[in-house]
Amino acid sequence: RKEVEQDPGPFNVPEGATVAFNCTYSNSASQSFFWYRQDCRKEPKLLMSVYSSGNEDGRFTAQLNRASQYISLLIRDSKLSDSATYLCVVIVGGNEKLTFGTGTRLTIIP
């Protein structure tokens, strides 16, 4: 079983719609959680950290469910510029390496 699992998509969503991604992780010792965004042929960039209490940054909301070991990302009022691959990332406690999911590819359609 992969340490971090995501639906690879692709998700093709009309502009203005709301889209949600889920991600599950297998190691219960995972302590830190992130969503990264990666544009085609570019490096990953941090979108947001995910906290136990949930957090929101503009149109983006991230939530963590430790009991079920999943993380979610919600994008409201999607824009064409949101088209990218969204990578779910965890850090296992006592560790420093980022463990990435395969990424979910999102295309916003005009």
Add this chain to the structure above:
Amino acid sequence: DTGVSQNPRHKITKRGQNVTFRCDPISEHNRLYWYRQTLGQGPEFLTYFQNEAQLEKSRLLSDRFSAERPKGSFSTLEIQRTEQGDSAMYLCASSLGPADGYTFGSGTRLTVV
């Protein structure tokens, strides 16, 4: 430019040749990480340094791979006797620590023909 710099951006090499990539981290970052990414996959951890000490190596890092960070500043990743399966994007990231976030370089795209 205060970001993470990687050179070269692209490298095409013949199977069996050796290649070396360089990463210059953000200057005040003491941690440096190497990842490899193939098409349709997320980045996979290869190794990381804290200052000049190499603290962890993935089992993905076969004997043909070696990484160094001699003075705790820039790092090099060398692949000896390249194979077609080594074709990938090699990403470098630097950080002050897990709580401070990681900054990735633009990567070196390796194609082995």
